[in-house]
Amino acid sequence: MERFSLDAAHLLAGGMVLVSFMMLYQNRILGLLNVFAAHAVVLSLSVAWQAYVQAAPHLFVTAAIALLLKAITIPVALHHMVLRLGVHRDIETVGGIGPTMLMGMGLVALSMVVMLPAAAEADPIAREDLALALSVILLGLLMMVTRQNAISQIVGFMSLENGLVLAATGARGMPLVVEISVAFSVLVAFIVIGVFLFRIRERFDTIDTQALDDFREGRE
Amino acid sequence: MTAFLHQFPFAPIDAVLVVPGIAALLLALIPQYKLGSRVNMLASGLTFLCALTLLIERPDPAVSFLFVDDLNVVFIVLGTFVGFTTSIFSASYIGHEIEIGRLKPGYIRFYHGMYQALSFSMNLGLTANNVGLMWVAVELATLTTVLMVGLYRTQAALEAAWKYFILGSVGIALALFGTILIYMAARPVIGEGHDAMVWTTLIANAAAFSPELLNVAFVFLMLGYGTKVGLAPLHAWLPDAHAEGPTPISAVLSGLLLNVALYALLRFKMLLAANPFAVAPGPLLVTLGLVSLIFAAFMLYLRRDIKRLFAYSSIEHMGLIAFAFGMGGPLANFAGLLHMTMHSLTKSAIFFAVGQVAQVKGTQKIADIRGLTESHPTLGWSLVVGVAAIAGLPPMGIFTSEFLLVSSTFAREPLLAIPLVVGLLLAFGALIWRLTGVAFGKPSSSVVDAGRRPSMLPLIIHLVLVLIAGIYLPGPLVAWFQNVARMLG
Numbered sequence: 001m002e003r004f005s006l007d008a009a010h011l012l013a014g015g016m017v018l019v020s021f022m023m024l025y026q027n028r029i030l031g032l033l034n035v036f037a038a039h040a041v042v043l044s045l046s047v048a049w050q051a052y053v054q055a056a057p058h059l060f061v062t063a064a065i066a067l068l069l070k071a072i073t074i075p076v077a078l079h080h081m082v083l084r085l086g087v088h089r090d091i092e093t094v095g096g097i098g099p100t101m102l103m104g105m106g107l108v109a110l111s112m113v114v115m116l117p118a119a120a121e122a123d124p125i126a127r128e129d130l131a132l133a134l135s136v137i138l139l140g141l142l143m144m145v146t147r148q149n150a151i152s153q154i155v156g157f158m159s160l161e162n163g164l165v166l167a168a169t170g171a172r173g174m175p176l177v178v179e180i181s182v183a184f185s186v187l188v189a190f191i192v193i194g195v196f197l198f199r200i201r202e203r204f205d206t207i208d209t210q211a212l213d214d215f216r217e218g219r220e
Numbered sequence: 221m222t223a224f225l226h227q228f229p230f231a232p233i234d235a236v237l238v239v240p241g242i243a244a245l246l247l248a249l250i251p252q253y254k255l256g257s258r259v260n261m262l263a264s265g266l267t268f269l270c271a272l273t274l275l276i277e278r279p280d281p282a283v284s285f286l287f288v289d290d291l292n293v294v295f296i297v298l299g300t301f302v303g304f305t306t307s308i309f310s311a312s313y314i315g316h317e318i319e320i321g322r323l324k325p326g327y328i329r330f331y332h333g334m335y336q337a338l339s340f341s342m343n344l345g346l347t348a349n350n351v352g353l354m355w356v357a358v359e360l361a362t363l364t365t366v367l368m369v370g371l372y373r374t375q376a377a378l379e380a381a382w383k384y385f386i387l388g389s390v391g392i393a394l395a396l397f398g399t400i401l402i403y404m405a406a407r408p409v410i411g412e413g414h415d416a417m418v419w420t421t422l423i424a425n426a427a428a429f430s431p432e433l434l435n436v437a438f439v440f441l442m443l444g445y446g447t448k449v450g451l452a453p454l455h456a457w458l459p460d461a462h463a464e465g466p467t468p469i470s471a472v473l474s475g476l477l478l479n480v481a482l483y484a485l486l487r488f489k490m491l492l493a494a495n496p497f498a499v500a501p502g503p504l505l506v507t508l509g510l511v512s513l514i515f516a517a518f519m520l521y522l523r524r525d526i527k528r529l530f531a532y533s534s535i536e537h538m539g540l541i542a543f544a545f546g547m548g549g550p551l552a553n554f555a556g557l558l559h560m561t562m563h564s565l566t567k568s569a570i571f572f573a574v575g576q577v578a579q580v581k582g583t584q585k586i587a588d589i590r591g592l593t594e595s596h597p598t599l600g601w602s603l604v605v606g607v608a609a610i611a612g613l614p615p616m617g618i619f620t621s622e623f624l625l626v627s628s629t630f631a632r633e634p635l636l637a638i639p640l641v642v643g644l645l646l647a648f649g650a651l652i653w654r655l656t657g658v659a660f661g662k663p664s665s666s667v668v669d670a671g672r673r674p675s676m677l678p679l680i681i682h683l684v685l686v687l688i689a690g691i692y693l694p695g696p697l698v699a700w701f702q703n704v705a706r707m708l709g
Contacts, residue, residue, distance in 0.1 A: 117432065118430075118433050118435070119404065120432070122433075157389055167397060174400065175417060
């Protein structure tokens, strides 16, 4: 049982890294949102498994929040918004997909090299979870750097937050912070969606994509 | 005095949170500009008074999520003071912005509510006795300032707010990962649950933590909170946020928010220093500090926007402060503390002046602002005094702290003193060069000045304090700073 619970935890955390890689090569916004929803589902499963293994019922709440908000509500809301703003088109990545994937692999290797020896004394679940969580965080960062589009940056940031939640749940008995970090990620998502997208519309008095494009390209 | 304080329903430490918290809710309901700005001033003043009482009475750390020691009380008193004077400046400044139509009256409730929410979150960050709570407070402060930076809703303001939001969030996310690692390091020693995140317990047990985990944690914390401090190369959000937001917010950002992030960094530096096997955090801070100093000093020459100019000057000074704390030791730490205090006072004073300059000249472009001392003598000369102070001319307080820092560095690490002095001289040259253009010569045209003039009082109070500190530092203050400098190691 001990062995199995360990393997299952690693499988789910490893699954998150895999889905993070899938996000890196998405070149359409709607596709990206779907993959992000999958990311959140795997996170939710992983947190639920941790809740079961650690016998920590409050983590089930975190898992439920991840499922309801990050896997369903936010992707659906963003989906709706993308269609309404008419920005569902191809998104360009800086430097192309191939090099980005290679860099992603480098980052995963880096996080293994850094975290596994550093956390050698921690229990095995936490140790590998931390290394995988760091990989998810770094891949989220990579995505934010290589995408210029505002919505894909938000998605990159939320996947980064998923990595943080994974790390926090892996740390056995960590107080409060799981709930707080989830609440904050939701807050962040709403602030971003509400303030920025709608203010941009208010500013240009139009939902013409070209205006949004000019805005982004003119400043970068 | 303490018996008198006990008659209040809240302990003073709670009051520095309760007052801004209630004021934020109240102000969110007051649409009138005049009433709102008065309540804002009143609440900020009250918070400052409550903070002053913390000098006398300390709560018992065992019973509270909050705590006060010699280190954070410096930050709290300084922060609430600058918050108070900025609210006085903001009252007249924002009034003018509404008159000229740059700010819609509808945003007043939002602005004032956010001002107090920011004050709340910064005080929470400074007093929290829990590294998780501290992180939440810094995140809250980031979100409120993001919203304030985008207040004018111009393209440039939105872009600046977006950049700040993205970089700030990434920084804050890295800091959370570092915080989780600190918990992981503490758990085998302290046990599961809340205790392993309580600051006072952490520092007491730090010697037994796993040094490898602490090292990795510190790297993340330094990148995370370092982004918020504005250390190069993580500074990119800072100039935009300062230039595009309302000027009172530029003053609060430079005078307060950078200090809160610095405070978090210092706390974790103390934690690492308490573990004999962990890597010494000093050299990392020294490197980042020097890079920021030299980089910002060169960038000062290229700036065309006056608020951006002083934003880069903030990067330069945060670099100096990080350098000082990185060097460590009683003298350098003392210089760092003094420099931080002086920089907060001077830089917010400069932003008070620059805000008015931008209003009377109708532009932030340095090239279009000339001959201020002739066209607006009081404002012009205040700016001259402020810039002379920030550039490090005697007899102002910044000269004292920079002199202490340079001399102590020469005594201990002469090789490090060379880039330090080069950076200081470069920045000095840039600021004086820009100042002569702006302050002297033939005056450029001003906009017709129909509105009332913003209050000069906060500006003058700050500059007088900096001048006094440059001439004479009171004995108790020196003893206090020496004590804190010893704490910092």
